[in-house]
Amino acid sequence: MKIQQIVLLGIILFAGINSTAQTQISFSKPITDNFIESELIKEVTYIPLQYEKIGSISPDMELRHEDGNFFILDNKFNQCVYRFNEEGTLVNTIGGQKQSTNGDNLPILNNPVKFNVNPYLEQVEIFNFENSTLERYSYSGKKIDQIVFSINPADFTRDYDNCYWIYTGWNNKETQFRLLKTDANGKIIDKKMRLVSKCTPFENFAFSNFKKQIFMCELLGNSTFKITGNTISETFFLDYGSKNLSPLFHTMSANDSYQFLSHNGYYTIKKYLENDHFAYFFLNCITPGERQIFHIIYDKQKQKSYSYFENAAISAFEKAQALTENDELVFLVSPRKIRQLAADASDGLPIVFSELEEASNSVRNTMIVKIKLGSPEN
Numbered sequence: 001m002k003i004q005q006i007v008l009l010g011i012i013l014f015a016g017i018n019s020t021a022q023t024q025i026s027f028s029k030p031i032t033d034n035f036i037e038s039e040l041i042k043e044v045t046y047i048p049l050q051y052e053k054i055g056s057i058s059p060d061m062e063l064r065h066e067d068g069n070f071f072i073l074d075n076k077f078n079q080c081v082y083r084f085n086e087e088g089t090l091v092n093t094i095g096g097q098k099q100s101t102n103g104d105n106l107p108i109l110n111n112p113v114k115f116n117v118n119p120y121l122e123q124v125e126i127f128n129f130e131n132s133t134l135e136r137y138s139y140s141g142k143k144i145d146q147i148v149f150s151i152n153p154a155d156f157t158r159d160y161d162n163c164y165w166i167y168t169g170w171n172n173k174e175t176q177f178r179l180l181k182t183d184a185n186g187k188i189i190d191k192k193m194r195l196v197s198k199c200t201p202f203e204n205f206a207f208s209n210f211k212k213q214i215f216m217c218e219l220l221g222n223s224t225f226k227i228t229g230n231t232i233s234e235t236f237f238l239d240y241g242s243k244n245l246s247p248l249f250h251t252m253s254a255n256d257s258y259q260f261l262s263h264n265g266y267y268t269i270k271k272y273l274e275n276d277h278f279a280y281f282f283l284n285c286i287t288p289g290e291r292q293i294f295h296i297i298y299d300k301q302k303q304k305s306y307s308y309f310e311n312a313a314i315s316a317f318e319k320a321q322a323l324t325e326n327d328e329l330v331f332l333v334s335p336r337k338i339r340q341l342a343a344d345a346s347d348g349l350p351i352v353f354s355e356l357e358e359a360s361n362s363v364r365n366t367m368i369v370k371i372k373l374g375s376p377e378n
Contacts, residue, residue, distance in 0.1 A: 169203030
């Protein structure tokens with residue numbers, strides 16, 4: 001079947017699907033508002049991270065914010081989790097490379113590809129790809145124990161009841177279920193969200209947490225979900241218009257599905273966060289020869305969504321990594337990117353960013369940047 005026919009049939013099939021999501025967000029209109037000019041931004045604060053080696057922490061690393069700590073996974077250089085306090089001081093490192101015992105004194109690479117912070121037990125859990133083990137540490141860095149999952153996770157998190165939720169991705173060769181629940185020792189006790197697919201495999205960071213709720217997204221999916229107890233409910237439906245993927249996509253071979261995406265373009269959800277007042281989405285739109293990035297914020301009080309683009313060539317605010325109880329979006333930001341953004345803006349950055357812009361001229365290390373949200377005035 002030709003790609004043009006597949007696209008048309010996909011659109012027709014999608015038109016007959018009724019979403020049961022609580023809220024729909026449409027991408028039918030061009031997004032013309034700039035994120036840094038958002039009327040939702042009430043305050044911008046920054047915390048320079050204090051570490052010695054320049055470049056040790058890059059903005060594309062994964063961050064978790066729990067219990068007044070910033071935990072950052074370094075799977076590039078030192079292969080550990082850094083723990084910083086609210087002032088940006090490095091408190092300690094967790095995990096990390098070990099020296100070999102055969103006399104050559106070289107580091108043993110353990111490739112910590114995923115991690116989770118469990119605030120209920122005050123533990124940091126690191127999944128190592130090399131030996132497929134999940135190592136559990138206290139916040140202070142003391143190793144507690146380790147377990148083995150029966151399947152390698154695309155992402156994982158732990159709930160209040162001490163159970164793990166594992167996202168497996170699309171077309172995982174080991175299972176047809178995208179969501180697995182295990183006990184505290186990694187034994188599978190439930191399987192959910194079955195999907196039979198032939199497409200090229202896709203996986204992603206899927207989970208975020210707020211209070212006792214778990215939120216989940218899929219890289220190419222339209223729907224987002226909330227896990228409460230053992231119940232999974234749909235939260236949002238993102239309508240990408242002509243770039244929606246229909247169920248037909250999962251009947252395509254790995255090569256055909258890849259060619260389809262390359263030809264038609266596609267949206268990806270890179271981050272999905274929620275708290276009591278807002279929901280946040282960071283998306284990429286990939287089309288032949290172009291990448292666009294978007295921040296979508298849903299105001300629960302006004303029941304209204306706000307869509308913003310960002311300069312993809314600079315990507316100063318690549319994605320928010322946390323949404324705090326105080327309605328703050330938490331970013332890892334390079335001072336160099338802020339300087340580039342200020343130089344690129346025709347009239348300079350909005351006044352709410354003035355202190356951050358000034359700091360970027362003297363700060364060298366990556367910064368924690370908090371952007372406080374608030375409903376616009378009527």
